[in-house]
Amino acid sequence: MITTDNTTQLEHVFQFACQGLNINSDALQKYIENVEKNNVPMEKMIDNLTMRALENIDEANPDWSFVASRLLLQKLYMTAAVNRNSPASQPYGDFYELITYLTNEGIYTTSLLEKYSKAEIDLLAKMIDAENDLLFTYLGLYTLANRYLATDHQKNTYELPQERWMIIAMHLMQDEKSDHRLHLVQEAYWALSNLYMTVATPTLANAGKTHGQLSSCFIDTVDDSLQSIYDSNTDIAKLSKNGGGIGVYMGKVRSRGSAIKGFKGMSSGVVPWIKQLNNTAVSVDQLGTRKGAIAVYLDVWHQDIEAFLDLKLNNGDDRMRAHDIFTGVCLPDLFMEQVESRGDWYLFDPHEVRQVMGYSLEDYYDEEKGNGTWRKKYLECVRTEALTKKKVPAIDIIKRIMKSQLESGTPFMFYRDEVNRQNSNNHTGIIYCSNLCTEITQNQTPTEFLEEFTDENGFVMKKYKPGDYVVCNLSSINLGKAVPDEVLERLIKIQVRMLDNVIDINTLPIIQTQLTNQKYRAIGLGTFGWHHLLAKKNIQWESEEAVQFADELYEKIAYLTIESSMELSKEKGSYPEFAGSKWSTGSYFEEKGYTTDAWENLKQDIKQNGIRNGYLMAVAPNSTTAMIAGSTASIDPIFKPFYHEEKKDFKIPTTAPDLDHRTYDVYRRSAYIVDQRWSVRQNAARQKHIDQSISFNLYVPNTIRASILLDLHLQAWKEGLKTTYYVRSTSNDVEECEWCSS
Numbered sequence: 001m002i003t004t005d006n007t008t009q010l011e012h013v014f015q016f017a018c019q020g021l022n023i024n025s026d027a028l029q030k031y032i033e034n035v036e037k038n039n040v041p042m043e044k045m046i047d048n049l050t051m052r053a054l055e056n057i058d059e060a061n062p063d064w065s066f067v068a069s070r071l072l073l074q075k076l077y078m079t080a081a082v083n084r085n086s087p088a089s090q091p092y093g094d095f096y097e098l099i100t101y102l103t104n105e106g107i108y109t110t111s112l113l114e115k116y117s118k119a120e121i122d123l124l125a126k127m128i129d130a131e132n133d134l135l136f137t138y139l140g141l142y143t144l145a146n147r148y149l150a151t152d153h154q155k156n157t158y159e160l161p162q163e164r165w166m167i168i169a170m171h172l173m174q175d176e177k178s179d180h181r182l183h184l185v186q187e188a189y190w191a192l193s194n195l196y197m198t199v200a201t202p203t204l205a206n207a208g209k210t211h212g213q214l215s216s217c218f219i220d221t222v223d224d225s226l227q228s229i230y231d232s233n234t235d236i237a238k239l240s241k242n243g244g245g246i247g248v249y250m251g252k253v254r255s256r257g258s259a260i261k262g263f264k265g266m267s268s269g270v271v272p273w274i275k276q277l278n279n280t281a282v283s284v285d286q287l288g289t290r291k292g293a294i295a296v297y298l299d300v301w302h303q304d305i306e307a308f309l310d311l312k313l314n315n316g317d318d319r320m321r322a323h324d325i326f327t328g329v330c331l332p333d334l335f336m337e338q339v340e341s342r343g344d345w346y347l348f349d350p351h352e353v354r355q356v357m358g359y360s361l362e363d364y365y366d367e368e369k370g371n372g373t374w375r376k377k378y379l380e381c382v383r384t385e386a387l388t389k390k391k392v393p394a395i396d397i398i399k400r401i402m403k404s405q406l407e408s409g410t411p412f413m414f415y416r417d418e419v420n421r422q423n424s425n426n427h428t429g430i431i432y433c434s435n436l437c438t439e440i441t442q443n444q445t446p447t448e449f450l451e452e453f454t455d456e457n458g459f460v461m462k463k464y465k466p467g468d469y470v471v472c473n474l475s476s477i478n479l480g481k482a483v484p485d486e487v488l489e490r491l492i493k494i495q496v497r498m499l500d501n502v503i504d505i506n507t508l509p510i511i512q513t514q515l516t517n518q519k520y521r522a523i524g525l526g527t528f529g530w531h532h533l534l535a536k537k538n539i540q541w542e543s544e545e546a547v548q549f550a551d552e553l554y555e556k557i558a559y560l561t562i563e564s565s566m567e568l569s570k571e572k573g574s575y576p577e578f579a580g581s582k583w584s585t586g587s588y589f590e591e592k593g594y595t596t597d598a599w600e601n602l603k604q605d606i607k608q609n610g611i612r613n614g615y616l617m618a619v620a621p622n623s624t625t626a627m628i629a630g631s632t633a634s635i636d637p638i639f640k641p642f643y644h645e646e647k648k649d650f651k652i653p654t655t656a657p658d659l660d661h662r663t664y665d666v667y668r669r670s671a672y673i674v675d676q677r678w679s680v681r682q683n684a685a686r687q688k689h690i691d692q693s694i695s696f697n698l699y700v701p702n703t704i705r706a707s708i709l710l711d712l713h714l715q716a717w718k719e720g721l722k723t724t725y726y727v728r729s730t731s732n733d734v735e736e737c738e739w740c741s742s
Contacts, residue, residue, distance in 0.1 A: 021063040023061060062660075072145070080160055112174075116170060124170065187494040215502065218246050218247070224253050229273050233280055238510060239509060240281065246435075247296075250297065255348075256269025258351045275322050296326070305397065313404060326436065332375070348381055372417070423441070427582075431444060435470070438694075447467040447512055476625065478631050479631070496616075500521065523565075526617065529626065534549075566609055568613075574609075574612060578611060578614070620634065637669070637699070671699040672700075696716075
């Protein structure tokens with residue numbers, strides 16, 4: 001019940017929430033003055049205040065988000081204090097007791113208490129800075145508190161935000177050498193608690209806990225056999241259960257009408273197997289939080305490509321649809337050339353190509369723009385009369401692609417020749433496709449079943465030759481905060497180490513993923529907050545200045561990332577496949593045109609000392625972690641300067657970060673207004689410096705002329721983009737969209 005003491009306490013809570021913020025709090029002050037007339041519990045009173053604060057958020061009053069955040073924070077503090085038997089005045093209670101309790105409850109992993117002494121934990125507790133809780137917007141804190149903070153099994157609040165950051169730091173640094181481990185924990189905590197970076201969602205959710213794994217995405221390659229298809233489905237179910245998104249390459253699987261054991265016309269093609277994956281995605285959800293997420297990729301020369309492109313459409317035969325998976329199409333340069341010249345395109349059955357020609361088309365690529373092994377093999381197939389083939393106008397295929405994109409957002413585009421030309425480990429393999437979010441490009445091979453036998457104990461054993469099963473280990477720099485504060489050098493050094501440690505600490509449910517993880521030690525250091533940074537620097541999206549800034553900034557990020565991995569190699573050794581890679585030969589730097597003294601010295605350092613990670617950079621969508629950090633998603637423009645963020649469990653008013661009279665003009669040119677041709681140019685500038693790829697969305701009205709959308713795809717391909725993600729179309733009227741109708 002509300003008493004005089006409670007009214008006084010509520011006054012203190014309110015003053016704390018409003019301190020130092022640019023708001024007019026008169027209405028809420030009057031509300032508090034009348035509070036003793038009401039018969040309401042304190043928690044409900046704070047909820048009411050929070051709702052009133054949220055109602056005040058708009059373009060002119062963005063600071064109300066921080067008022068609401070601080071009110072939510074006070075509620076978290078009070079709840080945690082009661083659960084932890086801590087004084088209300090000291091919400092961050094005994095850190096060692098917290099770890100001990102949640103370990104005994106089976107929430108935290110026992111390694112925290114096994115690896116760290118009580119004295120060390122007490123020392124780390126003193127480094128926790130509760131002031132950094134004030135950095136959260138309401139949306140950021142709400143998301144963190146409701147999805148990621150550790151609770152007991154009854155969902156009671158125990159862990160607080162700064163403790164989540166410290167637990168992640170401790171978990172990722174647990175196996176570092178004892179003489180500098182606490183310093184590394186402190187550095188990781190500094191990076192996380194100041195919101196200079198975020199770890200990937202699985203790491204954010206699961207680090208320090210007993211369940212789940214730390215990696216975001218995986219890529220599987222399915223071989224053309226019943227054994228491989230079903231083994232792959234089982235592996236994908238295991239990964240989906242543990243919270244991973246999966247990319248699946250189906251280009252090796254024979255097409256509809258292909259022969260089986262010499263009997264022609266027997267194969268039903270890839271569509272039934274994709275529908276099976278669709279059922280897996282729905283049936284095996286991610287720890288009850290969302291459906292499994294699977295993207296299937298197919299080559300544009302595969303004979304089933306037309307049926308594949310119709311999988312997501314809302315009309316037609318539903319037996320040939322798979323609405324819950326995502327699609328991606330693998331495109332060679334020659335196809336795009338044929339689209340541009342309105343030439344013909346030929347479709348083949350990959351099984352028949354292997355039988356007749358003795359090779360697989362997907363195992364090659366064009367080593368140069370306009371020339372290479374793949375097109376020679378393709379044209380050889382076209383000329384071979386013994387091969388069954390279907391001739392279609394290339395423009396008809398791209399029309400089907402764009403029709404599906406405007407209706408469903410997919411397929412994603414994977415420009416396979418450019419990807420493989422830029423592959424820093426092309427000495428050990430080829431890249432067939434990307435992952436669920438199109439930012440990962442790493443070597444792939446299918447796992448091969450060899451034999452089934454009985455051992456001396458009578459147990460049935462299966463023997464496999466493991467393939468390269470790709471794993472994405474991700475984290476991202478908050479550009480809107482880290483760049484203005486000039487902390488990139490310090491930040492990237494600790495960030496690369498954190499990512500590298502994920503590889504060794506992680507527990508993955510599939511053996512092949514563990515082997516591939518160790519083989520290449522691949523990481524994906526990315527970014528978010530690009531539009532936020534442009535706004536703070538007053539750089540217009542549609543400008544040469546933005547393109548040049550992207551070029552310079554991402555070159556700097558690339559240099560610091562590569563340098564950090566090289567320094568880590570001195571300490572811990574290179575990844576096993578370093579010898580013969582473009583890193584070891586120096587050709588990586590030559591192909592990028594890195595000729596300054598700094599780059600030349602780094603090239604020589606890597607030749608001498610190696611590099612820790614075979615793949616280094618990838619820009620993921622990271623919309624959730626960007627929300628937590630109070631910035632803009634990935635490299636995307638904002639949706640609107642003011643909007644409501646909606647998920648299944650909330651609808652929260654949100655403004656662009658640091659929105660004021662100085663930044664509004666940059667934010668005003670939002671996603672469906674900015675000329676996407678400038679977005680492509682920016683992305684081409686940053687792609688030069690990213691060794692993997694980028695989750696890059698195109699934002700268009702659904703009334704866009706087909707010729708304009710086609711020109712965007714052609715521009716993306718010509719300017720060297722490796723992938724494009726969703727085509728996000730809107731049916732809303734788009735103001736000022738001169739570019740999309742010209």
